[in-house]
Amino acid sequence: AQSVAQPEDQVNVAEGNPLTVKCTYSVSGNPYLFWYVQYPNRGLQFLLKYITGDNLVKGSYGFEAEFNKSQTSFHLKKPSALVSDSALYFCAVRDSNSGGYQKVTFGTGTKLQVIP
Amino acid sequence: EAGVAQSPRYKIIEKRQSVAFWCNPISGHATLYWYQQILGQGPKLLIQFQNNGVVDDSQLPKDRFSAERLKGVDSTLKIQPAKLEDSAVYLCASSLGQISYEQYFGPGTRLTVT
Numbered sequence: 503a504q505s506v507a508q509p510e511d512q513v514n515v516a517e518g519n520p521l522t523v524k525c526t527y528s529v530s531g532n533p534y535l536f537w538y539v540q541y542p543n544r545g546l547q548f549l550l551k552y553i554t555g556d557n558l559v560k561g562s563y564g565f566e567a568e569f570n571k572s573q574t575s576f577h578l579k580k581p582s583a584l585v586s587d588s589a590l591y592f593c594a595v596r597d598s599n600s601g602g603y604q605k606v607t608f609g610t611g612t613k614l615q616v617i618p
Numbered sequence: 619e620a621g622v623a624q625s626p627r628y629k630i631i632e633k634r635q636s637v638a639f640w641c642n643p644i645s646g647h648a649t650l651y652w653y654q655q656i657l658g659q660g661p662k663l664l665i666q667f668q669n670n671g672v673v674d675d676s677q678l679p680k681d682r683f684s685a686e687r688l689k690g691v692d693s694t695l696k697i698q699p700a701k702l703e704d705s706a707v708y709l710c711a712s713s714l715g716q717i718s719y720e721q722y723f724g725p726g727t728r729l730t731v732t
Binding site for chain 1: 622658659660661662663666674709711717718720721722723724725726
């Protein structure tokens with residue numbers, strides 16, 4: 503069975519500093535990995551995804567994520583945090599090698615707080 | 619392009635009452651999802667449609683929840699009768715396809731069961 507873990511419930515970072523939100527996964531085949539952001543009282547918004555190819559994926563709002571197969575990780579990063587980045591971030595995984603349908607599994611979310 | 623539309627945005631009902639949620643996906647998106655998101659948790663898939671056929675409803679409490687997607691476009695999710703533990707945000711999402719495609723989410727319906 504596939505799973506995804508976000509080990510930190512909350513990450514605090516000062517504005518202007520680099521940020522990292524961690525995600526690790528477990529699948530039987532190759533992973534399709536996604537990051538979504540949720541602002542208060544709003545639905546989730548897609549940030550970026552890794553399907554295949556370059557391990558460094560760039561997405562919306564200056565975010566990027568690095569796929570590391572040996573560590574089964576897909577950490578979200580941004581070089582310089584903005585106060586407006588404060589939100590709830592979800593990592594999600596789908597197994598590409600299921601031989602059929604396989605649903606997306608979401609992590610429990612990490613609250614990012616950017617301090618002015 | 620227009621996003622995923624959901625209504626109502628908020629609903630308060632008493633336990634044992636029934637409620638229905640509506641979702642209109644992005645035009646051309648074949649795959650539609652309903653999720654339940656309880657406070658402090660990630661979204662949990664309730665049901666997934668491919669066009670108007672059900673792909674996965676393994677986590678749908680079928681004794682009280684039902685969903686349909688008529689003509690492969692709009693969808694409704696119904697709860698009858700509601701329980702206190704159904705209090706959650708119900709999210710609808712759509713995508714072009716199933717496997718490698720990202721999902722686009724609506725604003726959600728916040729349900730409170732008293």
